Amino acid sequence: MTSFAGKILRVDLGTGKAESLKVPEEVYEAVLSGKGLEAWYLYKHIPAGADPLGPDNILAFACGALCGTGAFLTGRWTVACKSPLTGGWGDANCGGLFAPAIKQCGYDAIFVSGMAEKPVYLYCDGKNAELRDASKYWGMDAMEAEKALHEDLDGACRKKPCIACIGLSGEKLSLISGICNEGGRIAARSGVGAVMGSKRLKAVVLAGSLPMRSADPDKIKALSKELGRKLLKMTLPSGLGVFIGFGGRMMGHLPYMPMDGALTSYMFREWGTQANTSLAITSGDGPLKNWAGTPKDVRRMDMVYNPEHINKIETAKYHCYSCPLGCGGKLNIRGRKYVEFDETHKPEYETIEAFGPLLMNWSLDSIYQLNELLNRAGMDTISAGNTVAWAIECYENGILTNEQTDGLELSWGNTEAILALVKKMVAREGFGDAIADGVKRASERFGGKEYAMHIGGQEPGMHDARNDPQLGVHFVAEPAPGKHTVGMGIEYGAMSLCDICSWAPPAKLHPKKEDLEDTETLAYVSKANACYTMLVDGAGGCYYGQMMGVHMWKLVEYLNAAEGWDYDGDHYMEIGERIQTLRQLFNIKQGIDPASVKLPKRMLGEPALSSGPLKGVTLEKNREQVSSHWRAFGWDDKTGVPLKGTVERLGIDRLTEVDAG
Numbered sequence: 001m002t003s004f005a006g007k008i009l010r011v012d013l014g015t016g017k018a019e020s021l022k023v024p025e026e027v028y029e030a031v032l033s034g035k036g037l038e039a040w041y042l043y044k045h046i047p048a049g050a051d052p053l054g055p056d057n058i059l060a061f062a063c064g065a066l067c068g069t070g071a072f073l074t075g076r077w078t079v080a081c082k083s084p085l086t087g088g089w090g091d092a093n094c095g096g097l098f099a100p101a102i103k104q105c106g107y108d109a110i111f112v113s114g115m116a117e118k119p120v121y122l123y124c125d126g127k128n129a130e131l132r133d134a135s136k137y138w139g140m141d142a143m144e145a146e147k148a149l150h151e152d153l154d155g156a157c158r159k160k161p162c163i164a165c166i167g168l169s170g171e172k173l174s175l176i177s178g179i180c181n182e183g184g185r186i187a188a189r190s191g192v193g194a195v196m197g198s199k200r201l202k203a204v205v206l207a208g209s210l211p212m213r214s215a216d217p218d219k220i221k222a223l224s225k226e227l228g229r230k231l232l233k234m235t236l237p238s239g240l241g242v243f244i245g246f247g248g249r250m251m252g253h254l255p256y257m258p259m260d261g262a263l264t265s266y267m268f269r270e271w272g273t274q275a276n277t278s279l280a281i282t283s284g285d286g287p288l289k290n291w292a293g294t295p296k297d298v299r300r301m302d303m304v305y306n307p308e309h310i311n312k313i314e315t316a317k318y319h320c321y322s323c324p325l326g327c328g329g330k331l332n333i334r335g336r337k338y339v340e341f342d343e344t345h346k347p348e349y350e351t352i353e354a355f356g357p358l359l360m361n362w363s364l365d366s367i368y369q370l371n372e373l374l375n376r377a378g379m380d381t382i383s384a385g386n387t388v389a390w391a392i393e394c395y396e397n398g399i400l401t402n403e404q405t406d407g408l409e410l411s412w413g414n415t416e417a418i419l420a421l422v423k424k425m426v427a428r429e430g431f432g433d434a435i436a437d438g439v440k441r442a443s444e445r446f447g448g449k450e451y452a453m454h455i456g457g458q459e460p461g462m463h464d465a466r467n468d469p470q471l472g473v474h475f476v477a478e479p480a481p482g483k484h485t486v487g488m489g490i491e492y493g494a495m496s497l498c499d500i501c502s503w504a505p506p507a508k509l510h511p512k513k514e515d516l517e518d519t520e521t522l523a524y525v526s527k528a529n530a531c532y533t534m535l536v537d538g539a540g541g542c543y544y545g546q547m548m549g550v551h552m553w554k555l556v557e558y559l560n561a562a563e564g565w566d567y568d569g570d571h572y573m574e575i576g577e578r579i580q581t582l583r584q585l586f587n588i589k590q591g592i593d594p595a596s597v598k599l600p601k602r603m604l605g606e607p608a609l610s611s612g613p614l615k616g617v618t619l620e621k622n623r624e625q626v627s628s629h630w631r632a633f634g635w636d637d638k639t640g641v642p643l644k645g646t647v648e649r650l651g652i653d654r655l656t657e658v659d660a661g
């Protein structure tokens with residue numbers, strides 16, 4: 001017995017046909033589930049040159065191998081497709097209860113192709129899978145639609161359903177839209193919401209209650225007991241968040257210390273990801289003023305965004321499925337300036353950074369409003385923030401006029417103008433409509449390409465590669481470029497991958513100085529990062545579990561116990577390598593030229609900043625480092641195309657001949 005459901009659901013919105021297909025065991029052995037299963041299926045079934053917003057694109061929803069086994073931090077689901085934003089591989093990831101809901105319907109993944117003639121939702125309860133009319137929900141924001149579906153269906157289902165749906169941004173085909181679940185949590189990246197909108201698929205409603213299983217539940221229980229003890233071990237007096245910004249200032253002056261998993265888990269429990277904001281502002285990690293500012297520009301802004309302010313208005317914490325940490329929270333925001341809502345999710349670090357320091361916006365209250373507005377619309381806050389930053393810099397430099405911006409004075413830190421512009425982007429009105437497809441399209445239309453911060457078409461996550469050059473390699477080399485969740489030099493030390501993988505270099509690298517060079521060792525660090533991340537995604541794991549390191553979150557032991565296997569770390573890292581190579585092959589099939597994907601000049605340090613922790617830093621070696629990374633993967637170091645020998649070694653040719661049936 002393994003943890004896999006063993007089947008996928010294939011739905012054609014054009015014909016209305018839904019069929020259950022068995023997946024050969026060798027596929028699970030090769031790529032696990034989650035993003036691996038998606039990579040296998042989408043590489044094989046999306047034709048070359050498919051229109052991302054056309055019927056040939058396939059939208060996949062998958063849970064990971066460990067979902068439902070009792071392994072901690074394994075409740076993430078991944079949505080994947082051909083991205084309309086980049087034209088290549090696209091994926092996004094979210095938590096909540098939707099991942100186990102897929103497995104409880106008897107599937108590891110759901111693949112949706114075609115386009116419906118009128119709005120529909122997919123209903124599945126483990127016995128039946130059918131398309132239903134969604135006309136009455138079309139036009140609702142993501143939270144309204146989810147609420148209305150619950151009101152209509154809860155009593156009629158044996159189990160309260162889990163729902164993933166799009167808001168207005170997805171319906172209006174904004175290329176920076178995502179897919180929401182559980183009241184505005186969002187799988188935000190790669191324009192996945194626009195693909196769902198193009199298919200006129202408003203929601204996926206899952207109400208199955210089939211059992212989930214594993215090969216060795218006792219072993220998993222023991223591993224989770226040990227992990228739970230470690231995760232909850234560290235406690236500190238409350239109120240320490242005010243010192244985090246000071247810690248960021250000191251970072252450049254202290255010797256390199258690998259982060260410890262216990263400290264990371266404490267930070268997530270106490271504050272969530274927003275703990276990073278004031279640290280990022282002062283340390284050089286967080287981009288300021290459209291990636292061109294220095295801490296001098298935002299002096300003491302770390303106190304505005306210190307995490308204790310947000311903790312004070314937190315009314316409840318929440319957890320993803322099978323996670324004892326609970327980094328999510330609900331906030332009471334009633335009556336705050338700019339705010340039209342009573343409640344919002346605790347904003348993630350990425351959201352605060354993208355609408356705070358990136359725009360020189362000093363209003364924390366406005367962040368609550370923007371967070372709720374964008375979650376309801378289902379728009380990616382990272383992409384939206386980068387796009388607004390571009391608009392402000394264009395306006396400040398006379399590239400955009402008042403006439404073009406519908407009268408909005410887009411100066412740095414103009415909170416009212418930022419709020420008004422985002423509302424227009426969500427509604428696709430006037431100037432907001434013109435820039436609602438992200439910064440690349442906006443700059444192609446209006447100019448200001450030098451201020452447009454995108455990598456291969458996608459806006460980068462809120463971490464500065466000049467502070468972590470390893471991240472600069474992943475921003476470029478990742479098949480979904482610009483994602484910040486594939487690997488960072490500053491996390492490599494904590495992960496201790498060298499203890500499970502014979503070729504992963506020892507974790508003793510300073511993330512700033514030595515990383516500026518191009519060495520074989522560094523190429524294997526970035527390869528190890530990428531392979532392990534793909535493995536985590538195949539397992540359905542949380543990136544924050546990954547950050548805690550292999551001695552705390554024992555992924556290899558968990559997988560062996562779940563599947564009844566006895567593989568070592570090298571074997572599992574090869575699974576990660578296979579998934580990443582499949583995603584790269586997907587891009588090659590779709591006509592992407594990996595060598596054309598580059599960091600914007602500003603992110604390379606051209607020109608270099610004149611003060612602050614990133615003073616004088618340039619990433620001159622980034623291009624060579626990307627080539628070395630490709631070489632370490634067995635891909636051509638000039639073109640990024642996987643070499644024939646690599647494809648054979650990983651058994652990909654054989655794997656793509658196998659089909660579900």
Ligand code: SF4
Nearest residue numbers: 095320323326327542
């Ligand atoms: S750490 Fe946070 S995001 Fe990760 S599984 Fe737990 S609650 Fe979800």
